[in-house]
Amino acid sequence: MNKLRDLVDKIKPHFSKGGKLEKLESTFDAFETFLFVPNTVAKTGSHIRDSIDLKRVMILVVVAAIPAMFFGMWNIGFQHYSALGKEATFWTQMGYGAFKFIPLLVVSYVVGLGIEFAFAQSRGHEVNEGYLVSGFLIPLIVPPDLPLWMLAVSVAFAVIFGKEVFGGTGMNVFNPALLSRAFLFFAYPSYMSGDKVWIAADGVTQATPLGTALTYTGDNLSADIPSFYDMFIGIMPGSVGETSALMILIGAVILLFTRMASWRIMLSILIGGYVMGWIFNMVGSNPYMDLPPHYHFVMGGFAFGMVFMATDPVSAAQTNRGKWIYGFLIGFFAVLLRVVNPAYPEGMMLAILLMNAFSSLIDYYVIEANVKKRLKRLKLRKA
Template identity: 60%
Template sequence: MKAIKNFFEKTQPHVQKGAKFHWLHSTHDALFTLFFVPKNTSKSGTHIHDFIDLKRTMGIVVLALVPALLFGMYNVGYQHFGALGQLETASFFDLFLFGLLKVLPIIVVSYVVGLGIEFIFAQFRGHEVNEGFLVSGLLIPMVMPVNTPLWMIAIAVAFAVIFGKEVFGGTGMNIWNPALVARAFLFFAYPGQMSGDSVWISASGIDKAVDGFTGATPMALAAAGHTDALNTWNAFLGLIPGSIGETSTIAILIGALVLIVTGIGSWRIMVSTVLGGLFMGLLLNIFAGDNSYMALPFYDHLIIGGFAFGAIFMATDPVSAAQTVKGKWIYGFLIGLLAILIRVVNPAYPEGMMLAILLMNTFAPLIDHYVVEGNISRRMKRAKVNV
């Protein structure tokens, strides 16, 4: 590491303003600060210094995503060899390696396209490279079906970075979660690849007789009325068809623990989102009648689809979420409520979590506004009474 540090420090003068390679300043700074904490010091005013900067914060989120990512790779292989009827003969290594080889290209495309656009914008504006894509670049592959063509991934990433973030000014200024913007773009532009019976697994490359095999997700089965096909324990473990990182509730809960312990993720949003989902699930159970989807046990809604992943990693995005304490409770509760309502009442959108979070991203500033105004109003009333 010392050699890397020496290299960056030696080349730093050559990328400063007025130097020969000044146009590479943003790129050099981004790579340097990725490995080492900057030595910048305060010049004026009062500052609070902390060893955790934005890059380190993003690093913790990436670390929290690792359990769900690794299990997602294993599950890709599990579903593949299960479709071939070869689970008994395939080893753990066979399953994981197959999933790794399927998922890794998606991650590479996401980071290459996304960071490439980020670097171009930073160089053009003369600004530092934003760190937010360190997380978005991993979130986007994890919310995608594994058989999504790489060119679709590239288009979705480009759309999310340009129209979901850069047009608003970059990291910290975006209205919506960029990863969900990418998924929403593909969902509406190429619905056949993102929903329905052919959403998940391709068995090509092993046996030509099963080339193109696809397995319906639990969400698609539930929307079709086949709620009895859901195995609750398998769904909780994550051994079900689904997007790469969204299937294992256990792995997602490990990530939630990391975010809560480190103080990076808001536990209020996580808890309130679950409460909102439970409330709507129970309400639908009460009025289910002959509707099998409404009769699906309320707790099953929390472990299928992208509910758990969205509640932990998407709804808690500090940029697009509510900022006030009371606002976080309201924001999260409405996300959970709307997610279950959308997926059950409108089967055309079996995964309601994406739409619920994007909708509440839009209204988060309004929620905070009324919370702040309410606090001001109460304080003014108390001030008049004391006078």
């Protein structure tokens, strides 16, 4: 590392003000701070609460999503060879999954980071690390056979119109990764839904449990979709990283242990989803409504959205009470949209984006309510 540090220090003057490549100063700074902890220090009194900076936060979130990524790669290969009726070893399945997934990841990072670098250069700002997470999550929430150019267009849309127009990292209203998926869903619906997009094999069609539930006409839906155990493990078609609730749960433990995500949001989403599922059970006018509420937790992107999307610290509610309200409504609306509106089978995406729009309003009224309570207590004391 010392040799690398010496090399960076040697070429740094070329990128500093007055150097030949001073226009690329922010780009060089991004790579330097990625490799090493910034050596800038405060010149006046500072209040340091811990040693975690933005880059370390982003890296921890990526680490938490790695189990879902590896399982997703294996599942791509497993579903592929199973659909073709061929036997394959674990490593063969992993290899095929990596062959499908890695290009998605590369395109996501190249396009997204390229745009962020361009905006940073044009504004003369430092390159923020916010896209480290978004760039990793976007390939995990799309079908494995999605055309790369579509992914590139959706990433560009999400970064430009979801982040940069608001001022960049920390200023966005909506979760950029979900905004990318929403763009794909509405712009290219045939590549994001249906029975043909979930198995990476030509001519093979297979519905996800959500797709089966929407078109089911029998009497016992839970018997005609994968078992709860199989869906919890993730052995089913679906987006790359969304199928395994078990791997997502491991990621949730990492995020909660490192305090990178709010347990209030996660728990309230589960409560909201269960309440809505229970209400549908009471109504019971079709097989989908009769589905046990806990099945919704392992179907589609519910678990992934709960752990990695809804807990985004920028677009989520900030107050403790607001987090409970925000999370409950996400779970409630996710199940509601799934069951009632067949045009949008993945209700979690729309529910989170909807509550992203209202998260600041929720916080506003929570704070206003607290202010009124304090003023009331103050008046009582004076009296």
